[in-house]
Amino acid sequence: MDEFLLRALLAGLGVALVAGPLGAFVVWRRMAYFGDTLAHSALxxxxxxxxxxIDLNLGVLITCVAVALILLALQRQQRLASDTLLGILAHTALSLGLVTLAFLETLRVDLMGFLFGDILAVGWRDVALIWAGGLVVLGALxxxxxxxxxxxVHEELAQVEGVPVVRVRLALTLLLAVVVALAMKVVGILLITSLLIIPAAAARRFSxxxxxxxxxxxxxxxxxxAGGLAGSLRLDTPAGPxxxxxxxxxxxxxxxxPRRG
Amino acid sequence: MSAPLLEAREVVLGFAGRRVLDRVGLVVNEGEIVTLIGPNGAGKSTLVRVLLGLIAPDAGHVARRPGLRVGYMPQRLAVDPVLPLTVRRFLRLAGRGIDAAALTAALREVGAEHVIDTPLQSVSGGELQRVMLARALLRRPQLLVLDEPVQGVDVTGQAELYRLIGELRARRGCGVLMVSHDLHLVMAATDHVVCLNTHVCCSGHPESVSRHPEYLRLFGPREAAALAVYTHHHDHVHGVDGHVHTVACRERGHG
Structure with a gap:
């Protein structure tokens, strides 16, 4: 196996291993659009x-957390529904990202790579970062x-039973931000949410x-x-999509x- | 007598400029069943949230006995079908270190052992209420807080559930605070009734509340007809809290 292919496979598997369990929570808590908003802010x-x-991953992480905090603050005013706020934040962040990148004229940025991923271009450093970060996320999870x-299951019931609800929710947001930062190279910011929700949705019937x-x-x-990479290689299609x-x-x-159980 | 498990005084809370709770007071003592009744939108669940510490009141005091263990049964539990969760797994969420024996014991106590391995989404309304009660019991509560515990249960089942709650109180000696909007079903099962409609309209022994003019005004003559049987014990209004008693209540006491 070519080394670049091995790196791509390892990076992809690393992201998939952590996106699966975290994605289950995204599906259970109906946070798909929230995940999308974090991903959009990544740009x-x-x-x-x-x-x-500064380091790209660090920049993404900080921005995602900041956007999540802004969302929390906006939700307190209770005038606009959450999905409206998410829509505003997601597209504002994405557009701000594009506008800011346009200002950096001297820089040649691979925009397509960021938007749709460039898994075949990951280096060993990326692979190491994905696995290290992924292990931290899985441990925290x-x-x-x-x-x-x-x-x-029930936030108020949990709170009465002594669960620090706000802190746990914040932790989940933080973990999501980390995964967005890690997955960006693999599938790109526009497709990250799909890696969170599609595998979890596929798993439901058998669980x-x-x-x-x-x-x-x-x-x-x-x-x-594995399947996507193999197909991409054979058919010469973009790897992330x-x-x-x-x-x-x-x-x-x-x-x-047929459904079991 | 020892200090009450829970005591609220002069609790005031507003949402968006509208007063939802107006100088509300309430006491729950050890081994006592207190029922909160009132029409829809009276602020019953909101008061429960304040008493549990889930919402901070704008004014007033809520005192819980230090270290009080509360078993809470929320009004609504709707688990998304996308989350695979059996009753057993749901009960284990009650806290760290809940073993299998405690879990089956709690389910047996509420008469719902047979659903232990059933997905939470496919148990019946009555079974779900019992399962939630079992989860509250797993906390070994000194105080049970039950928000509409007979919701979605047929009339026979409702009477059974109230009897069960009475038995639990007797066996465990815990205090019970519950919400209901049907006084005459809950009458036999409660020691003290607080009738809430933003403010405390009247409170006391279930019989006396059922004949109280404020209660009759709120619930109308049909409900009243089912209840107005006795004519004695006119002065039998237990004062919960002098601060919040309405004039009407005092008049009733003197009447």
């Missing part, structure tokens, strides 16, 4: 990182598993427990990455399998 993070000459599930659904979502993500298409095919196939 602004990239632009700011170039502007301030394991630690927070029960409180996260508890607030997903009787939340844990099984998280694990199966990780597996489905890995299959999509091919992975998403593979995930979608997998999801469609699960619809054909």
């Amino acid at each position: 602004l993070g990239v632009a700011l990182a170039y502007l301030l000459s 394991a630690l927070l598993w029960r409180p996260l599930l508890a607030i997903t 009787r427990t939340p844990e099984a659904m998280a694990a199966l979502a990780a597996l489905a993500g890995c299959l999509a990455v 091919s992975v998403v298409v593979a995930a979608a095919l997998l999801f469609a196939l699960t619809g054909l399998v």
Whole structure:
């Protein structure tokens, strides 16, 4: 196997392994649009990182967290519905990112790479970052598993039972921001949400427990990455979108399998 | 007598300029069942949230006994079908270190052992209420807070659930605060009734509340006809809290 292909596969699998379980929460908590908003803000993070000459991933992380905090503040006014606020934030952040990048004339930025991913161009450093970051996210998810599930089922009940709801919710947001930063190179900011929700949705039919659904979502993500990369290589199609298409095919196939249990 | 489990005084809360709770007071003592009744929009669930510490009141005080263990049963539990969750798994969310034995014991206590491995989304309304009650019991509560515990349950089932709540109180000696909008079903199961319509209209023994003019005004003559049977014990209004008692209530007491 060519080394660039091995790197791509490792990077993709690393992202899929963490996007699966986290994506389960995105699906359970109906946060798909929220995930999309974080992903859209990532481009602004990239632009700011170039502007301030800081690490790209760090720039993305900080911007995502900032956008999440702004959203929280906006939600308190209770005049506009959350999906309206998300729409405003997502597209403002994306456009601000594009506008900021346009100001950086001297820089040649691979915009398509950021928007749709450039998994075949990842280096060993990226792979290491994805796996290290991914392990941290999975560890945090394991630690927070029960409180996260508890607030997903009923926030007020969880709070009465002593779960620090606001902190747990913030932690989930932070984990999502980390995954967005990690996944950007693989599928690009416009497609990150699909890696979160499609594998989780495909896993639902075969799961009787939340844990099984998280694990199966990780597996489905890995299959999509492998299948997408193979297809991309054979058919000479863009790798990021091919992975998403593979995930979608997998999801469609699960619809054909008779339901267990 | 020891200090009450829960005491609220002069609680005031407004949303968007509208007063939802107006100088509300309430006391729950050990081993006592207190029922909060009132029409829709009276602020019952809001008051429960304030008492649980989920919402901070604009004014007034809520005192819980230090270290009070509360078992809470929310009004509505709607788990999205996309989340695969059995009853067993739902109950284990009650806290760290809940073992299998405690879990089955709690389900047995509420008479819902048979649904332990059923997905939460496919149990019936009555079973769901019992499962939520079991989760509240897993906290080994000193105070049970039940928001409309018989919701979505047929009339026979409602009477059974109220009997169960009475039994739990007797067996565990815990205090119970519950919300209901149907006084005559809850009458036999409660020691004290607080009738809420933004402010406390009247409160006291269930019988006396059922004949109270404020109560009759709120619930209309049909409800009243079903209840106005006794004519004795006119002065039997337990004062919950002098501050919040309405003039009408005092008049009733003297009447």
